[in-house]
Amino acid sequence: MIRLPISHDSAADIIPIFREGLKQSNVRAGEKVVVYADSFSNPVYAPAFVAAARDLGAEAFSFIQPLINADASNRLGRANPQPLMIELMKLADFVVDVTTGGMLYSNDHEAILATGTRILRVHEPEDILLRLMPSQTIKDRAERGVARYQNAKVVHLTSKDGTDLVMQKGSRLASNQYGMADTVGRWDHWGTGLVCTTVEEETVEGVLVLSPGDVLFPFERYVTQPLKIYFEKGIAQRFEGGREAVMLEHLIVNRGDEGARRLSHVGWGVEDRGAWDTLSMRNWDKAGGVETRSCYGNVLLAIGENRDLMGQNASRLHIDMAFRQTRLELDGEPIVDCCKFLDQSVA
CATH class of the missing domain: 3.40.50.2300 (Response regulator)
Structure with missing residues (x-):
């Protein structure tokens, strides 16, 4: 509560x-x-x-x-x-x-x-709603991100801690959130600012590493040591790391299904007013989750259910992960790296 x-x-x-x-x-x-x-x-x-x-x-x-x-x-x-x-x-x-x-x-x-x-x-609590009041600036940035994402075919993630994950976007559509449900049939979440896409689920190959300080949802906790997830033919086959790896695998085994092991969506945050540390100081009142997901230039990735984003993966679970030290490239061209935009067209 x-x-x-x-x-x-x-x-x-x-x-x-x-x-x-x-x-x-x-x-x-x-x-x-x-x-x-x-x-x-x-x-x-x-x-x-x-x-x-x-x-x-x-x-x-x-x-x-x-x-x-x-x-x-x-x-x-x-x-x-x-x-x-x-x-x-x-x-x-x-x-x-x-x-x-x-x-x-x-x-x-x-x-x-x-x-x-x-x-x-x-x-979210009222002070966060006030600070992250929906704005045209965030909407414009989110829409530029969709335009940049739309024609890309390959998404590649890397990091200094060992992330090397490749996936095919193919013809999947990009989408965004900017805190306004302002068009017919639109859903949005006040306080959110992000761009994302689903990918062809079976094409995900490589290793994804959550570094210390990255956030693992739904536990709403900052990772304390590297957590490695190995994908083969689109399936997260094994997890390596400390207690967060044990918790994640236990969640999927006991409350999930095969769909919970597949990639849901991947993209980046566009909310420059978002504070990464809010979750650590405000977890007691359930604040900061949306804000942390949306922080400017972070990489946001999820596994599990994605049919609401026009994906094809059905699952009982949806697990978000937010990354501060990851590089995202589209068709070999860098977009963000460690929360800095390298492509100024979406900054």
């Missing part, structure tokens, strides 16, 4: 922040807005979003789903909306998802988006 303000005055205090965030997602008069919460959501977020949407002239209401048994027991960390809730969200123009786990990587999520409904995920 994230840190919860205990005063009802907090809701009034954050309405202006939420109103500006909704404006950036083009919420406007006459739209139908639904706020989806659960019994463990921040109790002031749902009413504050309803008030913010109504200030913009939208029709708005919220509903709350019990978390225990509905979500907490599935061990996947994903929201599990009831059928009636799904149908209501399909009828909305805009959904604000403030649930504990979020709907991403679920069939329900894709079905709602397919109707044209826009979904904005909001989970």
